Every structure is written in structure tokens, then in C-alpha cells.
Amino acid sequence: MTMMSGADIVLESLKHLGVDVVFGYPGGVVLPLYDRFPAHPEVRHILVRHEQGAGHAADGYARASGKLGVALATSGPGATNLVTAITTAHMDSVPTLFITGNVGRELLGRDGFQEADITGITMPTVKHNYLVMRAEDLAYTFAEAAYIATTGRKGSVHIDIPKDVFLEQAEFIWPDKIEIRGYRPQTVGATALVEQAAEIINAAERPVIFAGHGVILSEAAEELRLFAEKTGTPILNTLLGLGSISPDHALAYGMMGMHGSYWANHAASNADVIIALGMRMDDRALGRFADMNPTAKIVHVDIDPAEHGKNLFTLVPIVGDVKVVLGQLMEHVVTNSHAEWVRWIDDLRNNHRLSMSVPPGEEMTQQHVISKIAQFIGPEAVLTTGVGQHQMWAAQFGNIGRPYQLVTSGGLGTMGFEVPAAMGAAVACPDRAVWTICGDGGFQMTFQEIATMVDEHLPVKMAIMNNGFLGMVRQWQELFYGNNYVSVAMSQPDFLKLADAYGIHGIRVTDRSQVDQALKDAAAYPGPVILDFRVEAEGNVFPMVPAGASLSETIEEPQKVR
Amino acid sequence: MKHTVAALVEDRPGVLNRVASLFRRRGFNIDSLAVGTTEEAGISRMTIVVDGAEGIATQVERQLDKLIDVVVVENLTNLETVVRELALIKVAARPDQRREILDIVEIFRAQVVDVAPTTLVVQITATASTLDALLENLRPYGVREMVRTGRIALTRGARTTSLPHESAEARRFHSESGRRPEGELPFVTE
Known part of the structure; x- marks a missing residue:
């Protein structure tokens, strides 16, 4: 009988599941687990800059490959920072596993330092979750969690592990098969x-x-x-x-x-x-x-x-x-x-x-830029998006032609998804080009992950649709709130200086005529690239079914909405 | 319309939370919820009465069934069932009113389970409507306190709800994991 620590059981379990990459961020209670990563080099740990980034990266990894995505965070704030990513993945039925540490068992429920009731918090946004109270249950928990995440209607599963469970010794026993009487997905139609x-x-x-x-x-x-x-x-x-x-x-x-x-x-x-x-x-x-x-x-x-x-x-x-x-x-x-x-x-x-063509004229519209990108990268690349106007135009003009090509947050509509999800996709698909269409708003929510891309040599091309507005919100304020623009215009940092700060390549595109060359330059550069497209400020996405209308009331032109 | 749904659930930490959370999140109205052990070790039975249209009952059933810890869900609303609810009612009773109250209690086949100089505690096990009727009759004397268990129900006849099979290993995991181990735990802090 070989005894090992709970931390070793966790890593051994991940290996049994074929998980070769974990996006994570360390902290006090997960130190015993981090301590054991070097002993299990088959499991690559990617150090992100924010736990939300780890979660979206695991999600992007899963969406681009169909494989289970795994993210890891510490207790308290580390765990709560994962919540948006957990919900995003679950809403779109993406097979993902989220691991958090928690305070020692003796401190649970006693408001210990960095304690959050994270299983209570994630309960309504996961397919299932676990609080593992004994090291001997860890292997079975991981086997069952992965089974639940990847079968039936796929989704997020969350495992919370108190610090001393990582330290407890137990025998590693991997179950031959998983049987859950409360979970019997029916695959064959009646x-x-x-x-x-x-x-x-x-x-x-x-x-x-x-x-x-x-x-x-x-x-x-x-x-x-x-x-x-x-x-x-x-x-x-x-x-x-x-x-x-x-x-x-x-x-x-x-x-x-x-x-x-x-x-x-x-x-x-x-x-x-x-x-x-x-x-x-x-x-x-x-x-x-x-x-x-x-x-x-x-x-x-x-x-x-x-x-x-x-x-x-x-x-x-x-x-x-x-x-x-x-x-x-x-x-x-x-x-x-x-x-x-x-x-x-x-x-x-x-x-x-x-009504669904690139608008004619000389203006550099998002439609123009996005269709150029789509033509340039082709269906073999992965196309990631944030949420908003650029996402809808990416859907309309992205020329999505194969499964796993488009990585986008549909159900939850999570801004800030674009950068970390593209990073995850790049890890999953090292042989594919990964381009992400970013909103200037969403980009600013999570661009800290550029540092991770640099560390991990992930050559993601980030095309920012920079119009100085939260475009979709502005469109709704224009169409449904009588042009009353409130909290919707935004100043941006100098994205080229930002690229410089991270030591990556930055390209500014201010005119239609520069688009083709910019795409070529970005593709030729071996590392991550920020493309700052100064697009038309107030373009609107059409066709559109106004909120609350039926599909048969689809509107093709702006004036008809009012 | 009221729907009665029975759910056989794993007796595990958090299962009540999962069910309650689901009802809150989906906006289902719970009229009553009764939970107790069953003939099967490790399985609890929840009897839930929900108010809403026909479609609601189906959604309640299916959403409940999606929870991993919920093993079987059955809508009992249209089945032949025995439905009971227990109530304890503390009613004000001056000595000169006691006889009248006892008459009412007898008519409803309820029992007096506590007598004090100014109050009686009446216990009744009946259907919800009988229980309501008793309550109406006791109200004039002054109902000081009351507690109801919520409805429980079983189908009539030999019909039972069977549980799907599960291996002994799975059984052990599902009944033991997630609980705080017995005895002293080390004090570990960061």
C-alpha cells in the first residue's frame, strides 16, 4: 500500500485524467499543492495574473480543443475571483474543472483568514461541486468530477479542498468506473x-x-x-x-x-x-x-x-x-x-x-476589419472574441467553418473573456494561429494576461476594435434611450505603449488601406501582438431584432428602429 | 394549482441547500417542504408542494432531477396517494371553554397532547384541508401558536419507487465523503 499526500493524489489524479495543463494562481492554502508540482512535471502549471484569467483560459482551452479545461486558485479572494469564469463556462456547457483550496478543516466555518464559503457561492453556477474532507476521497472525487464535467450536458465542476487535506496521507486508489445513481445521462433517443x-x-x-x-x-x-x-x-x-x-x-x-x-x-x-x-x-x-x-x-x-x-x-x-x-x-x-x-x-x-455586408465607403468599420481578419486567418485558426458589437460582427463576418474555431461567451456574455480565453486556446492549439477580436472595453478588463502570454510564449494576436465607446451599450442608448449617452464613452491608454511595456509588438491602424499590411506584420511577428484598430466610432450592428420583439420583426436599417 | 413532488435524495451535506437554491433561482414557489429518512440507508425523501401552472411542475421535476444528489423525482399530483400533514396547535382555553374545544377535537379525530390552566395543545394528523377546517373552528378561542410539518405523501397500493443500482464503492463514496471526519483535526493555518 503506497501512501501519499493529498497534494500528490490531486496531481496523480489529474495525470490519470489526461490533464496536462492547469491555469492557476498560488496562495496560502494551496501551498502544499504547489510544493508538489515539481514532482509531477507531466502537469504543466501556467501562472496567470488574475484568477479570472485562469478560469477563462481553462474555458478557452476547452472550447478550442474539446478537452477538459482546468483552473486552480487559492481560498477566499482567489476562489471568488473564479466565479465569473465558472459561470461563463457553465452557461455555455463547457467541460471545465475548477479547483480551489480552503482553510484547514478545523477553521472551516469559523471565518478564518481568507475563508470564503466558495462551495456555497458556486452551487447555483456549476453542474456539481465538492468539498473534500478527507485525502482518501480525493482520487474518487476527481474521477467523478471529470466524469460529470465531460458527459451528458457538459459543464463546470468545482472541487474545494481544505489546506490540511492536501497534507493528509492516504492511499491512491483510482476507481475503475464511475457510477452515480443520481446521474444517468440518456444518450440514445426513445x-x-x-x-x-x-x-x-x-x-x-x-x-x-x-x-x-x-x-x-x-x-x-x-x-x-x-x-x-x-x-x-x-x-x-x-x-x-x-x-x-x-x-x-x-x-x-x-x-x-x-x-x-x-x-x-x-x-x-x-x-x-x-x-x-x-x-x-x-x-x-x-x-x-x-x-x-x-x-x-x-x-x-x-x-x-x-x-x-x-x-x-x-x-x-x-x-x-x-x-x-x-x-x-x-x-x-x-x-x-x-x-x-x-x-x-x-x-x-x-x-x-x-443588410449583412461590409458597408461600402472608405471608413474603417469594424465589419471591414473583422472580415479582413477572417479572410486572412482562415478557418484553421482559432477566433476568439469578447462581448458586444465586435462579437456580433465576428459572428456575422467571421466565416466560422469548423467546430472549435469560434471561442466566444454566449450565454453569460462575459466582457473580458477575449484575452484570457485566447490565451487558453493558444495553449490548447499550439499548431494553430489564435486571433482574438477585442472590444476596447473588454480588453481593459483582463489584459493583465499579456504578461502570462509573454512568459509562456503564446503568440496570440489581439485585434482591438478601438472606437472609444462601449459599442453595444452605446448602440442601445442611441436606439432605445433617445441618444442619451451615459457612461459609455471611454478613454483608452496608448495601446502601443502598453505593448511596449509588456515587450510585445504593437501596431496602430488608422486607415482602411493599412489593414492588410498590419495583419501580415502581426502574423509574421513571432510573439503576441496588439493591433489597435481605430475603427468607426458609432457604427451599429444590423440586422437587429429589437429587445422584446419576435424574429419576424427583424430590422435591417437604423431608422426603422426608432 | 398545487403540485406534490417527491424527491429521493442522497443524504449528504449540502443537499438541502442545493434544492433550496434551485427553487430560489428558478423562482418556484414552495408551499411546503418536508424532509426525512427513508427505508433505504443514505437516502432521504423530500416532499415538496409547489404552487404554479402545469408547466412549472414539469420544470420543477426536471430541474430537480438535474441535481446530481437527487436520485429520483416523482410527481405525485395525479397519482392515487395518501397525503398527510401533522400540526400542533396551542389554543387558548379557559376552563369553562375546555369542553367545547374537546368536542371539536373529537369531531376532527385530533388529540389533546398538553393541558395547562389557560391553554391546550391539539395535535392533528390529516389532509391539509381537514387541518385548515380544524383551525377555522379553533380560531374563535384564540390560536396562540401553531406549527405544521408540511405535507408528506405515499402512493397507494403495492407500487413503489425503485432506486437505480450503484456499486458498493460508489455507495461508500456518496454516503461518507464530504463529511467532517470524526475526532480531533490538526490546527492548520497559513
């Missing part, structure tokens, strides 16, 4: 429902697919394509579903929702059958629920039964893994083309393409 769904799909005249993040998480992009081709069904994507089908595919019609295309939103509103795959009927994707195509028959495939009927009535709710259920459906659906319906959407697209 036959009767699959047959019923197939019947409805076969009888459909104007079917449409809503492809969400679940298609990517279950690695079902190929199944989606085959299913759409066989049934002749046009595909619309949610924001996080982008990449599940190539935008060049004849049946791909891009993003639906608040800033989706006119044709996608009208296809969604005019379909007679909706096949929703791995998406959770979010208000940003569907608009006002009550008027979301109330006559359509909805077939909803999702591994989380709680998503069925949560926001919309679903005629056929199929609980299962999208990849598995699409395989089942393929055996029952007939070959179809729906040529007339597809042509109707094509015509709509031809007539409304202008």
Missing part, C-alpha cells in the same frame, strides 16, 4: 419519439434546423451535414452553433437571432417544422417566445431534459446525444429536397444580402 419525429420531418414542407452548441459538443458536425443533405433541410445556427456546418455549404444559412440575418430569422419564422439540435431555446436566438413561429411543429433534441419545454412548447422532445439521435433519425427519414422552400430562402438572401 425509439417511439424518434419515429414520431421522423414522420413529422418526412411530412414537412418547410423544415429548418436550429443547430446549437450541442452539435459541436457532441462532435456531430458530420452527422448534421449528412442529415441536412438527406432531408434537404436548411440549417440555421445559434451563436455557439457556428462552426457546426461550413458557411459555404448550400444548406447553411448562417446565424439566427437578435443579430442574425434577415433570411435566417424569416426562415425560422416561416418554417412548418423546426428541428432544434443541441440548443436551449435562448431568448437571444429566438426573440419573443410567444411569437416565435407559434404554428411550427418543434422537434427538439437535447441531452438535457430540462431544456425541453422550458421556453417553448415542444411537440417531440427527444432526450439524447445529438450525434446518436441524428444517427437514429437517419434510419427513418426519407430523401427530400424541399427545392421550393430552399429557393424561397435563397431569394430572401439575395434580396437582403446588403
Whole structure:
């Protein structure tokens, strides 16, 4: 019987899980764990500059690779700094494991130095969490936590470990298999429902697919394509579903929702059958629920039964893994083309393409810069974004063509995600270029991680859309608050001097004509680069479904909003 | 409409917190919540009465079932069930009123479990509506204090709710982990 310390058990467990990188920040109670990192060189520790950065990096790592992302923080403030990242990852079903230390068991509940009730705090924002009270439970806890994070509807799992548990000796016993009677994800769709769904799909005249993040998480992009081709069904994507089908595919019609295309939103509103795959009927994707195509028959495939009927009535709710259920459906659906319906959407697209094109003229718009970046880096690169106008334009013009290409915070909409998430993606994908489109606001929330990139040689290219405004907030103040700009214009530091301070390359771009050269220069530079794009100050994202409106009320031009 | 939902949960630290947190977060209205042990070691049964439309009950069931520590959820609302609630009612009773009150208590098949010169404590086990009716009849005398357990329910007949299988190792982990170990712990500080 080999005894080892709790700290060694934690690191041994991570190795058993195939975790080779942990983003973390040390502190008092996790010192016993840090003390043992050198003895386990297989687990690379990346020292961040803020725990939120560690959390988003783990998230970006997972989103760019499909692997489990792991972040580590100390107790109290270290742990509470992780909360935004934990919630961001969980809201988008990203498989992540968050480890925190806590005060010694004897001090728990007695308001010890740097004690926070972090399991109490994270409880509503994780899939599951643990407070480990004995070193002998650590290995099993890690095995079970990773199983929960990476199966069923994936998500965040949090493990809190008191300081003396790291020091306690116990035997390392890795469980052969995990069994949890309260957790039995159902991956195979019920036959009767699959047959019923197939019947409805076969009888459909104007079917449409809503492809969400679940298609990517279950690695079902190929199944989606085959299913759409066989049934002749046009595909619309949610924001996080982008990449599940190539935008060049004849049946791909891009993003639906608040800033989706006119044709996608009208296809969604005019379909007679909706096949929703791995998406959770979010208000940003569907608009006002009550008027979301109330006559359509909805077939909803999702591994989380709680998503069925949560926001919309679903005629056929199929609980299962999208990849598995699409395989089942393929055996029952007939070959179809729906040529007339597809042509109707094509015509709509031809007539409304202008509302989702790069604006003409000489001005350096975000649309122009982002589409240039997308063309330049291509689908093999990873494209990360922050949250706001630039994120929506990245969705519209990013040309997202493969799973794991787009790394963006959808559900929680976390500004400040762009820099650390790109850093995590760069760790996950050393062979891919990683570019992140940053808001000038979001960039300033978390750019401290540039120091980490420098230390770890992570050549992330950070393209700041510098318009001196919190763009999306400004757009809403312009459109819905009568141009009353409040707390929305922001001064910026000199981003080139900032680049200089970190010892990285900085490029300022003030004119359209400089964009191409700037991208080439940035790509050629071997380390991280800040690109300061002085973009149009008051551009607005269109098309737009005004807040509280339905998808059929999509507006293409600014004057119509008022 | 009132829905009665039974949840078989792991008897672990934090499980009540998880359930309460879920109800708060999703805005479900709890009418009553009763928790107790069951015939199965390590499993507690929560009987939750929720107020809301039909869709709410389904969401309550599914959201509850998503919690890892919740093993089985069953909506008992439309099943044949025995539903009971216990109440203790301290009612003001002058000696000359005692007889009248005892008559009421007898009619409702309740019991007097404490007598004092100016008060009686009445115990009743019944359905919520019977309990409400007793209360109405006692109110004129002055109800000084009252406590109700919240509803508990079992289905009628031989039907039972079965628990999924779990290995002995998993069983041990789920029942023992997360608890403070017995005995002295070292005093460790940073």
C-alpha cells in the first residue's frame, strides 16, 4: 500500500485524467499543492495574473480543443475571483474543472483568514461541486468530477479542498468506473419519439434546423451535414452553433437571432417544422417566445431534459446525444429536397444580402476589419472574441467553418473573456494561429494576461476594435434611450505603449488601406501582438431584432428602429 | 394549482441547500417542504408542494432531477396517494371553554397532547384541508401558536419507487465523503 499526500493524489489524479495543463494562481492554502508540482512535471502549471484569467483560459482551452479545461486558485479572494469564469463556462456547457483550496478543516466555518464559503457561492453556477474532507476521497472525487464535467450536458465542476487535506496521507486508489445513481445521462433517443419525429420531418414542407452548441459538443458536425443533405433541410445556427456546418455549404444559412440575418430569422419564422439540435431555446436566438413561429411543429433534441419545454412548447422532445439521435433519425427519414422552400430562402438572401455586408465607403468599420481578419486567418485558426458589437460582427463576418474555431461567451456574455480565453486556446492549439477580436472595453478588463502570454510564449494576436465607446451599450442608448449617452464613452491608454511595456509588438491602424499590411506584420511577428484598430466610432450592428420583439420583426436599417 | 413532488435524495451535506437554491433561482414557489429518512440507508425523501401552472411542475421535476444528489423525482399530483400533514396547535382555553374545544377535537379525530390552566395543545394528523377546517373552528378561542410539518405523501397500493443500482464503492463514496471526519483535526493555518 503506497501512501501519499493529498497534494500528490490531486496531481496523480489529474495525470490519470489526461490533464496536462492547469491555469492557476498560488496562495496560502494551496501551498502544499504547489510544493508538489515539481514532482509531477507531466502537469504543466501556467501562472496567470488574475484568477479570472485562469478560469477563462481553462474555458478557452476547452472550447478550442474539446478537452477538459482546468483552473486552480487559492481560498477566499482567489476562489471568488473564479466565479465569473465558472459561470461563463457553465452557461455555455463547457467541460471545465475548477479547483480551489480552503482553510484547514478545523477553521472551516469559523471565518478564518481568507475563508470564503466558495462551495456555497458556486452551487447555483456549476453542474456539481465538492468539498473534500478527507485525502482518501480525493482520487474518487476527481474521477467523478471529470466524469460529470465531460458527459451528458457538459459543464463546470468545482472541487474545494481544505489546506490540511492536501497534507493528509492516504492511499491512491483510482476507481475503475464511475457510477452515480443520481446521474444517468440518456444518450440514445426513445425509439417511439424518434419515429414520431421522423414522420413529422418526412411530412414537412418547410423544415429548418436550429443547430446549437450541442452539435459541436457532441462532435456531430458530420452527422448534421449528412442529415441536412438527406432531408434537404436548411440549417440555421445559434451563436455557439457556428462552426457546426461550413458557411459555404448550400444548406447553411448562417446565424439566427437578435443579430442574425434577415433570411435566417424569416426562415425560422416561416418554417412548418423546426428541428432544434443541441440548443436551449435562448431568448437571444429566438426573440419573443410567444411569437416565435407559434404554428411550427418543434422537434427538439437535447441531452438535457430540462431544456425541453422550458421556453417553448415542444411537440417531440427527444432526450439524447445529438450525434446518436441524428444517427437514429437517419434510419427513418426519407430523401427530400424541399427545392421550393430552399429557393424561397435563397431569394430572401439575395434580396437582403446588403443588410449583412461590409458597408461600402472608405471608413474603417469594424465589419471591414473583422472580415479582413477572417479572410486572412482562415478557418484553421482559432477566433476568439469578447462581448458586444465586435462579437456580433465576428459572428456575422467571421466565416466560422469548423467546430472549435469560434471561442466566444454566449450565454453569460462575459466582457473580458477575449484575452484570457485566447490565451487558453493558444495553449490548447499550439499548431494553430489564435486571433482574438477585442472590444476596447473588454480588453481593459483582463489584459493583465499579456504578461502570462509573454512568459509562456503564446503568440496570440489581439485585434482591438478601438472606437472609444462601449459599442453595444452605446448602440442601445442611441436606439432605445433617445441618444442619451451615459457612461459609455471611454478613454483608452496608448495601446502601443502598453505593448511596449509588456515587450510585445504593437501596431496602430488608422486607415482602411493599412489593414492588410498590419495583419501580415502581426502574423509574421513571432510573439503576441496588439493591433489597435481605430475603427468607426458609432457604427451599429444590423440586422437587429429589437429587445422584446419576435424574429419576424427583424430590422435591417437604423431608422426603422426608432 | 398545487403540485406534490417527491424527491429521493442522497443524504449528504449540502443537499438541502442545493434544492433550496434551485427553487430560489428558478423562482418556484414552495408551499411546503418536508424532509426525512427513508427505508433505504443514505437516502432521504423530500416532499415538496409547489404552487404554479402545469408547466412549472414539469420544470420543477426536471430541474430537480438535474441535481446530481437527487436520485429520483416523482410527481405525485395525479397519482392515487395518501397525503398527510401533522400540526400542533396551542389554543387558548379557559376552563369553562375546555369542553367545547374537546368536542371539536373529537369531531376532527385530533388529540389533546398538553393541558395547562389557560391553554391546550391539539395535535392533528390529516389532509391539509381537514387541518385548515380544524383551525377555522379553533380560531374563535384564540390560536396562540401553531406549527405544521408540511405535507408528506405515499402512493397507494403495492407500487413503489425503485432506486437505480450503484456499486458498493460508489455507495461508500456518496454516503461518507464530504463529511467532517470524526475526532480531533490538526490546527492548520497559513
